[in-house]
Amino acid sequence: MTRGSRLSLLLMASGPLAIYAVFVIYPLLQSTLYSTWKWNGMSEPEFIGLDNFVRALEDPLFHGAFWNTAIWLVVAIVVPTLLGLGFAVLLDRPLRGSRVYKSMFYLPITLSLVVVGQVWIWIYQPDWGLLNTVLELIGLGEFTTFWLGNPDTALASVIVAWCWQQTALALILYLAALTTVPKDLLEAAAIDGAGSWQQFRKIIVPLLRPATVVIIALAVINTLKGFDIVYILTKGGPFHTSDNLAMFMYSETFFKMHVGYGAAIAVALFLLAAIVIVLYFRQSRAAERLYG
């Protein structure tokens, strides 16, 4: 390679890498530093070592946010994945108008979580919201409630809204993966007497494994990042019952000005994500398939 080439390449790489280093990597390191401070954002920072992390371990609000995130993770892994798979199998057939159907099923993923949140506020609205209206209509009026304001239902309501959108993502990924299932394999199985359930269990599901790995990894990462929908629907309330870690980090930092503590929660969140990132990259086979 000539010197000119080398210089050009160095120039090409240095701009984008510098931007990435200054606005992604460096702030990440700074957050780590802040997490060792007792600091309200304006005061003189006081170095307190790992005290913020110890504090988190003893903070019932942190515990609440942590377990809510854990519940959220389990539901986000199971529900959109199964619904997406069901919808995908239903839509993956030569059918007149199937393209239109598919587009309509995809629609939620193009919407902002702000709009998704807004839409679900209407569903959960206590007086004329769809959920209470339907419950009245089918004679289950006793179950109507102020969904987002009731400590028993707030978290579940937020998670349902979230799953609604994520289902569209799982559906898109499964539909794409289904096109790689060789149809002659299914035909051969049918000739050998395999029913459609058996074909589904023994052929389709195993062949969809790489897609499932990707969908679950995305579900975990998106859940850990999930902030917008909580902020729009409940801001973590009532009484922190619908807090997740991302929301808790925000309210500690910007509502209570516990900036050092907020940074520690952010670092904890990053470490959780890092575990997933490492596991995910190790699944290199699936990753290679995914990224071509």
Added chain:
Amino acid sequence: MAEAIATAEPRARTRIQSVFVHGFIVAILLVYAAPIIGVLLTSLQTNAEIAARGVWHIPEAATLVNFEDVLANTPTPRYLLNSFLVTIPATAISILGGLLLGYVFSQFRFPFAELLFLLVIAGMFFPPQAMLIPLFRLFNDIGLYDTLYPMIIVHVALGMSITTLLMRNFMSALPSSLREAAIVDGASEWSVLFRVIVPLSLPAIAVLATLQFTWIWNDFLWPLIFTRSEEAKTIMAGIDALKGQYNVAWASQAAMSVIASIPTVVVFIVFQRYFISGLTLGAVKE
């Protein structure tokens, strides 16, 4: 074989089956799309009608008055303009960065290349909370708080992960003889990239353009953190900001949600193919 079996079956039965399948899909779709149907219904009714009958009925006289009201009496036009002013440059610059890094990572081997590449694409998975406080401080200190620049800069930086990943993979699949031939002809690396590689990479660029546009347009966290005034808020932050003032005006909020979603829905409908192959990141490709 399957076709032979299908034609052997009585036609009437296939027909009934297909009606059944269609009916089943439409029924599920009605439930699944109920939230979207609801917001559309709300946006087409007057507040008086909602107050009297609730949202969930066919509007007696569909009206666009809410859309007119929102566009004329709220800062929505300004929010929309800001969203475009953030989304378009951030999309373009992040793709440019991806072209440059993708080229370097796909065409050359150098020490720590693999590690550096992983570090860049790992950014896709970082929770934004982990960068939030330092970035907030930084833009405050340099006087860019409450302007559009922090959002553009952060989206460019964070977008580098996905754009680099896709461009590197796309360019790796191009034959290496393309570059070699051009270099032998005396072309510089810059002209190889922009005259030879980029024209061939248009499909990948289209994928990234639709994805980045959608994500940046829909973003809420960064405008929430970096802006305060009407002059700097994007539409998604604007919806949230106006919520307080319009607490009872459900119809206006619905109209605003619809307006805010039009650009991404249009992009999605027009570029659906690119959008989906972007989301699946080549999962279809063997």
